[in-house]
Amino acid sequence: MSEQSVQRTTVAARAAWSAVVRAGATLTITDLHGNQAVDFLVYDAGDTSVRYSAPDTIQAQGNIFLTTGSVLMSNEHTPLMTVVADDVGRHDTVGGACSKESNTLRYGHHTWSQHACVDNFLAEGARYGLGKRDLVSNINWYMNVPVEKDGTLGIVDGISAPGLSLTLRAERDVLVLVSNCPQINNPCNGFEPTAVEMTIGAPE
Amino acid sequence: MATATTYGARAHARAQEGTRAEAMPVVPASAWPAPPCEAGHLVWAETVAGGNYTHKVLARGTELRLTDLKGDACAHLLLFAADRPWERLNVADTVKVQWNAYLGEGQLLLSEQGRVLASVITDTSGRHDALCGSSGLVRNTERYGDGTPQSESPAGRELFKLAAAKNGLAPRDLPPSLSFFQGVEVREDGSLDFTGSAGPGVSVTLRTEQDVTVLLANVPHPADPREAYTSTPLEVLAWRAEATRSGDPLWDATPEGHRAFLNTAEFLAARGIA
Numbered sequence: 385m386s387e388q389s390v391q392r393t394t395v396a397a398r399a400a401w402s403a404v405v406r407a408g409a410t411l412t413i414t415d416l417h418g419n420q421a422v423d424f425l426v427y428d429a430g431d432t433s434v435r436y437s438a439p440d441t442i443q444a445q446g447n448i449f450l451t452t453g454s455v456l457m458s459n460e461h462t463p464l465m466t467v468v469a470d471d472v473g474r475h476d477t478v479g480g481a482c483s484k485e486s487n488t489l490r491y492g493h494h495t496w497s498q499h500a501c502v503d504n505f506l507a508e509g510a511r512y513g514l515g516k517r518d519l520v521s522n523i524n525w526y527m528n529v530p531v532e533k534d535g536t537l538g539i540v541d542g543i544s545a546p547g548l549s550l551t552l553r554a555e556r557d558v559l560v561l562v563s564n565c566p567q568i569n570n571p572c573n574g575f576e577p578t579a580v581e582m583t584i585g586a587p588e
Numbered sequence: 589m590a591t592a593t594t595y596g597a598r599a600h601a602r603a604q605e606g607t608r609a610e611a612m613p614v615v616p617a618s619a620w621p622a623p624p625c626e627a628g629h630l631v632w633a634e635t636v637a638g639g640n641y642t643h644k645v646l647a648r649g650t651e652l653r654l655t656d657l658k659g660d661a662c663a664h665l666l667l668f669a670a671d672r673p674w675e676r677l678n679v680a681d682t683v684k685v686q687w688n689a690y691l692g693e694g695q696l697l698l699s700e701q702g703r704v705l706a707s708v709i710t711d712t713s714g715r716h717d718a719l720c721g722s723s724g725l726v727r728n729t730e731r732y733g734d735g736t737p738q739s740e741s742p743a744g745r746e747l748f749k750l751a752a753a754k755n756g757l758a759p760r761d762l763p764p765s766l767s768f769f770q771g772v773e774v775r776e777d778g779s780l781d782f783t784g785s786a787g788p789g790v791s792v793t794l795r796t797e798q799d800v801t802v803l804l805a806n807v808p809h810p811a812d813p814r815e816a817y818t819s820t821p822l823e824v825l826a827w828r829a830e831a832t833r834s835g836d837p838l839w840d841a842t843p844e845g846h847r848a849f850l851n852t853a854e855f856l857a858a859r860g861i862a
Contacts, residue, residue, distance in 0.1 A: 437764065438679075439721020442719050442720055442721075443720040446780050446811075447779045448778045459759075460725065460745075461725070461726040478684070478689065479683075480684060483681075485702030485851075486702055492847070493847070502700070516674045517761050521679060522680075535689045535774075536689075537684070
């Protein structure tokens with residue numbers, strides 16, 4: 385797979401992005417302006433019915449937060465990607481994506497006309513033949529979702545900062561879908577979506 | 589041999605009529621020997637063996653009671669809008685929208701369409717889980733030596749695949765599931781404590797708020813630390829009742845839930861259903 389050279393792409397605020405990352409290659413996600421949530425799904429590129437599983441990832445590492453060393457597991461409990469570097473220290477596995485529909489519950493029906501992550505995932509996934517049934521609970525890089533002792537859980541101010549990044553290594557050929565979260569009703573991106581950068585590094 | 593002829597084989601098979609097993613469905617459900625006192629006409633009455641699964645399509649306004657008979661059941665649950673399976677249980681929305689990681693009385697089981705599929709109306713267990721999902725073939729093979737459906741230690745996901753297939757659904761239709769009767773708690777650092785079960789005899793009652801396809805797998809929780817595959821029978825009873833309506837305390841219990849019920853009511857009204 386040595387034909388894959390380094391690719392660097394800026395993903396605009398609110399936009400979607402996708403790529404196939406070859407086995408052994410790395411994907412670095414850089415939070416250019418700080419406090420931006422990056423919604424992320426990953427599929428086996430050869431069999432998209434094998435895809436990221438939040439519960440398998442949580443049960444495999446016994447922790448709901450992701451950081452260096454965390455292995456992103458598939459629904460068949462096989463590794464898809466590994467976090468090999470992380471400037472931030474914790475990322476969310478629980479909150480899933482914002483959608484126009486869930487926004488009506490979370491904030492009110494006035495949010496209906498706002499863009500949302502599920503729309504990004506649907507539009508980007510459609511390019512690969514993926515549809516609604518292929519969307520599952522996703523990772524939110526840089527998003528901070530603590531759980532209190534009584535179970536209270538919520539998206540709070542982020543702990544990222546401008547220029548911080550994380551790097552994933554693909555454990556097999558994977559398809560990555562990203563929604564650069566357009567949410568403006570909670571602090572997942574400081575109420576102001578900003579651009580992020582994606583860098584694919586060649587396999588070692 | 590008595591079964592050497594077609595007549596003998598038929599007589600032998602038919603002689604099994606009336607056999608009772610510890611785990612089995614009772615058909616018709618109204619023949620269940622001890623219906624709950626609040627139950628009207630039972631529509632589903634079954635004891636699901638440990639390491640087994642079941643499935644049913646339930647009408648809106650059905651109460652579904654799951655009971656952990658012996659203390660080691662774990663009811664892994666998936667819900668799909670009947671005939672529209674792309675609308676289905678969304679665990680992330682269920683915990684995020686309701687600002688709570690734990691399941692219990694008063695919680696709504698939300699679809700990703702901003703609507704309610706079912707609500708939890710009673711809970712005597714308090715040990716449930718929305719984070720760890722069910723078990724997979726690879727993991728069960730590592731832990732117990734096998735995870736195939738025909739083995740002594742079937743994985744929940746393998747059983748869900750079979751239950752899904754019988755409803756025209758494929759593995760890609762299976763999102764993260766919930767589990768009842770075996771809990772986990774989250775520590776401040778994000779790590780998990782397995783709390784196990786609350787003991788035998790506890791139950792959870794769900795109320796369906798749409799017509800739903802119910803898939804249930806009764807297998808050990810994936811965080812259960814015991815070396816042996818430990819899974820005991822799950823009792824499933826369902827009866828006709830009323831969906832949640834305006835005026836019910838649950839309708840207005842939270843602003844998020846209130847809007848979820850409004851969305852559901854509007855959807856059903858537009859379809860001419862309710």
